[in-house]
Amino acid sequence: MKNIVIKDNLATPVTSLISSESLGKKDSPVVVWGHGWGQSRKAFRPLAEGLESFGTHILVDFPGFGDSPMPLEPWGTAEYADAVAEFLRQNSNGPVIWVGHSFGCRVGLQLASRHPDLISGLFLIAGAGLKRKRPLWQDIYFKTRTLVFKVLKKFIPLGLSEDWLRSKFGSTDYKNAGALRSILVKTIGEDLSDVARTVSCPTALVYGMNDTETPPEIGQRLQKLIPGAELTILPGQDHYSVLGEGRHQVAPLLKQFMERIDARIR
Numbered sequence: 001m002k003n004i005v006i007k008d009n010l011a012t013p014v015t016s017l018i019s020s021e022s023l024g025k026k027d028s029p030v031v032v033w034g035h036g037w038g039q040s041r042k043a044f045r046p047l048a049e050g051l052e053s054f055g056t057h058i059l060v061d062f063p064g065f066g067d068s069p070m071p072l073e074p075w076g077t078a079e080y081a082d083a084v085a086e087f088l089r090q091n092s093n094g095p096v097i098w099v100g101h102s103f104g105c106r107v108g109l110q111l112a113s114r115h116p117d118l119i120s121g122l123f124l125i126a127g128a129g130l131k132r133k134r135p136l137w138q139d140i141y142f143k144t145r146t147l148v149f150k151v152l153k154k155f156i157p158l159g160l161s162e163d164w165l166r167s168k169f170g171s172t173d174y175k176n177a178g179a180l181r182s183i184l185v186k187t188i189g190e191d192l193s194d195v196a197r198t199v200s201c202p203t204a205l206v207y208g209m210n211d212t213e214t215p216p217e218i219g220q221r222l223q224k225l226i227p228g229a230e231l232t233i234l235p236g237q238d239h240y241s242v243l244g245e246g247r248h249q250v251a252p253l254l255k256q257f258m259e260r261i262d263a264r265i266r
Helices: 013-017 041-049 077-091 103-114 136-153 162-169 172-176 178-188 193-197 216-225 247-265
Strands: 019-024 030-034 056-061 096-101 119-125 203-208 230-234
Touching: 019 041, 030 041, 030 077, 030 103, 041 056, 041 096, 041 247, 056 077, 077 103, 096 103, 096 247, 103 119, 103 193, 119 247, 193 216, 203 216, 203 247, 216 230, 230 247
Parallel strands: 030 056, 030 096, 096 119, 119 203, 203 230
Antiparallel strands: 019 056
């Protein structure tokens, strides 16, 4: 069995940007949980607690979220992945299973691509990272709104209310992003298709059939991009219920995945 050790002190200097907590046994497999946009490690705690009898679980707050301080400049997902990679190098010994939700899936794809030695498997829930495919009329509508927003934004120095502009044109995430707004704009503009093609570790994709934030068609495209990826679509679940009432459907899928990965590293 390959020995995987979680070091006792998770508060290392480089990880002052990443707050975390650990659950479960000090044993393999080691599972690291990366939350979605606008959330924190608390979103994953109920699901992780249900699996803490098997393996070790580390729940992180990405920089700028939860208890973690803001990064010093607008990061993309590559920078988030590099920060998490340094966290893993300092706080674990051996590759880990990455569980991500939405934004955490973007970071997970980058981690597996940029730092393959650190990741033994990806379990991505409601994964983002690819451009949405919309009907032509919707595409024209959103492109027109974006153009109008950019034009009106030029009038802010002349007295146009920025708050009014955001209320009329901004998404809920954009309106609530605050100091993270520049990071939001940068990360949602990324297309990780080329990144996904380079992922070589076992990957499981889970989507809610009723998800309108990251529809299952994104999972279907990711499955084609990631060699050997498995896709499960859960009926009746959406982007957030998959971690709430739907977590009882997710838990057995994740446990089976953990067992397979654990067998590979023994």
